[in-house]
Amino acid sequence: MTNPPVPADPEKEYFVGDYLVRPQRGCIEREGRVIRVKPKTMAVLQCLARAGGEVVARDKLFDTVWGRAVVSDAALTQCIVELRSAFGDTARESAVIETVPRVGFRLAMGITPASVGVEDPQGAVGAEPRSKRKRVAVLALLLGLAGAAVVALAFVFSGGKPGQMADEVQTLAVLPFVDMSPDQDQQHFADGITEELIHGLSLQPQLMVIGRTSAFMFKNRSEDLREIGRLLDVDHILEGSVRKSGDQLRITANLIEVGSGAPLWSRSYERTTAQYFEIQKEISKEVIAAMAIETGLGEPGQVFGTSSFEAYEYVMKFYAGDYLTDTDSVLRDLEYLRMATEIDPGYAFAWGALSQLYSGHQDALSPDWRELSHRYLERALALDDNSPQLWEIAAHYYAAINDWSGAEQALSRVPQDSGIAVFPGHLELLVKVGRASETIELGERQLRRDPLNDRINVYLQHAYAMNGMPDKALEQSKIVWKGWPTPQAAQEAMLAAFAQDDPAVIRFWLERLLASGDVSATNPAMAERFDNPQFALDWLRQAELDTHADRYVAPAWAAYLGDAELALDLMRKAPDPWAFWMPHNAEVRQLDGFKDLLRDVGLVDYWRESGWGDYCKPTSEEDFECGPAPLPSSR
Structure with a gap:
């Protein structure tokens, strides 16, 4: 279909579908809602509009919008993200702005010049x-x-x-x-x-x-x-x-x-x-x-549910160190939460946070972490079984003990978007059970509600990589890194770069990983041996890898360096389904031992009950197969 004519004067107002674009006002309007758009973002839209539905190359967009200024790809990506958000569009089902891989973008929806007599929604009679x-x-x-x-x-x-x-x-x-x-x-x-x-x-x-x-x-x-x-x-x-x-x-x-x-x-x-x-x-x-909105507030203190200011303050001290994972910080957080529960034994959220601390750090806190995490979770839910936050913590616990049905049942008590908050726990479960396409669909929807949420962005990045979309994953990595420059963010970007097999990109993220405070022994060793894969593999075969960080990243390096059997052996030491479905593990998934690993962590029983993931499907009542890439749906 040929696009309707584009306005001759790019400063004139025009419609994209039923959205009114007002370049001079820097906004997009629809049904009385005004969506303000940054100047550079509007300039990108204007460039696409002038092309009349033709593809506009990335270089053309950079030259037109930024001129001689030196900017990264992330600048253009952010503009496209903002435009899609304004139009209610998504990258996965792009009805307005279409991505043409490795080339650029095009405006997929027709343009209609706004007539002189178009009613101004903000100036309508009687409003x-x-x-x-x-x-x-x-x-x-x-x-x-x-x-x-x-x-x-x-x-x-x-x-x-x-x-x-x-x-x-x-x-x-x-x-x-x-x-x-x-x-x-x-x-x-x-x-x-x-x-x-x-x-x-x-x-x-x-x-x-x-x-x-x-x-x-x-x-x-x-x-x-x-x-x-x-x-x-x-x-x-x-x-x-x-x-x-x-x-x-x-x-x-x-x-x-x-x-x-x-x-x-x-x-x-x-x-x-x-x-x-x-x-x-x-x-x-x-x-x-x-703001002229009728009120109906509930009781104060509902998020954390205590009337004790002192107990509440201890929980806020715990949250102040949210991303600190060194031993001293974790032990300090443990003491904060214990103090909160001693001061107010009826403080449900403090008990839930204790449960999550144990299930998140496991043996680093106590060899009895399963028993302790479960005990504190039961205490929390006995006090408040209507809290979405507590049920998300419950899902985290059940996933940590490989009870995938339990995690799914817990998340059934958590709205995907409650109107109060977005709960990314749904995304974590979908990633671990190998459902990349569902993760992407839900994650992109949640991102509209909480666009800079680091957890949502990380899960989306991981799902893009799982789904064979490394370019998209690395674009997402830049967004994550800008707002959350942590070792976890850099490592996820590096693993996404494995799929591109571009040593320069892998080294780029590896350097940022080491500079941001990586605590593993594996990554520094791989950096030293980066140009000699055989030496790197020899180190992986001989190293004693005792930390959680090493047990996660070492199998990834082994798989990337081409030794699928070694990668599988390392996976068995601390199996984490989060990593199973990445492209660098394609050969690992073809090994018979990988099927045994899936049985051991309970995923096969879960799939037979709840439907299979994207990467494995049943071949009989007793057997199944896994593919190097997503398989045709069997659900």
Whole structure:
């Protein structure tokens, strides 16, 4: 089909499907919703629009949009990601922007010039301009009428019809509150306030709050708030600061309208720590009033479920070291959680976090980790069996003991997107049971809700690599690395690069892995022997690999270097299905011993009960086969 004519003047407004593109305003609109677009992202769209449906090469896009500036491929990738998000498009099922592998991109949907008389959704007769609504909200708050503002502004949103709310869903990002305490030692406390506000505000049906992980990507960063708002695609930003001295608190909160950068609401609270949870609820109510959304908040402290400030503070100290995996940090976290449960034995989330700590670190904490993790999990669920967070922790425990049906049943209690948070535990299970295509479909959907969530991005990266899409996996690796420059992120990128068999790319990520604090013995040894595969294999055959990090990466190196039997032998020492389905293990999956390994970890029984994965299928009631690449579906 030939595309309709492209506007002669690229600055004129035009439709892509039912989306109105407004280049001069820097936005895309649909059904009254305004999606703001960064200048470079709009420039990429304009370049694709001028091509009239023809493929635009990557080099052409770089030359047109960035000129002589030196930028990485990630810059263009990010623009495409933002455009797809704006159009509700995905890379997997691209109806608007199509990727032409190794060439570039094309606009797959037709373009129609906007007529002069097109109705402006924001200026329609009978509709209140958004700026006027905000002025009314601010006035109501200044008069101390926060409760009345909810009712009055709901009336405004409904176009003047009593008892009716508008269909518009407002969007908000709660940025990490800044620690302004004298000793700068209360960041964990400031993070806790942020977490609770994200939860409380997310309970509102007409408020879409960006997920915690994406919001926390901007912690300790000084970007312009309007730029952050555009990156997260939100209308409003809530920011603030915390100052704690003894039991005295001073909390300041500011609600910003992204488009203008103007403050919509601001307030300071001076209380004692005993009033901490009441402050959270007060801030949430007033923010909701300022945004003209009817409130129905539940009780404060629901995310972590304790009325003890001291116990709560210990859990927030645990979260402050979320990605620290060295022995000292793990033992310190263990002590924090034990203190929390001693102070408040009814603190369900603290018991759940203890369970996850044991199942995540296993023998490094105790040879009895299975018993301890299970005991703490049962205690947590006995206290609160309706918490999605606790059921996701349960799924993690069951996967750690290779009870895949148990993990699936636990995740059946966890919504894939609760409206409060996105739960990536579904993705982890799908990866481990070998369902790459399902992981990609769900992960891309979850990413719209929480676009910078490191776990979602890592699982997607891994699934792209599993599915024979190394270029896509490495593009995703750059996104992950930018926001989460950790050894885990660099190692996943290196393993994705194995599929390309490009020594320069592998070395690039190996160097970043070593520089970021890798704790394995294997990776430094492989770096020293990188140019001599036989020496590298000799080292792998003789090394004593006792750490979890080595047991995961050593089989990958053996498989990449061409010794599938050695890779399988190393896998048996600490089998982790996370690594089974990567392309470098294609030859390993052809070995008879690999089928025995799958039986040992319980995957075959699980598949016969729940449906087979992408890489193996039954050949009879007793036997099955596995392929080097995804097999035709047998589910």
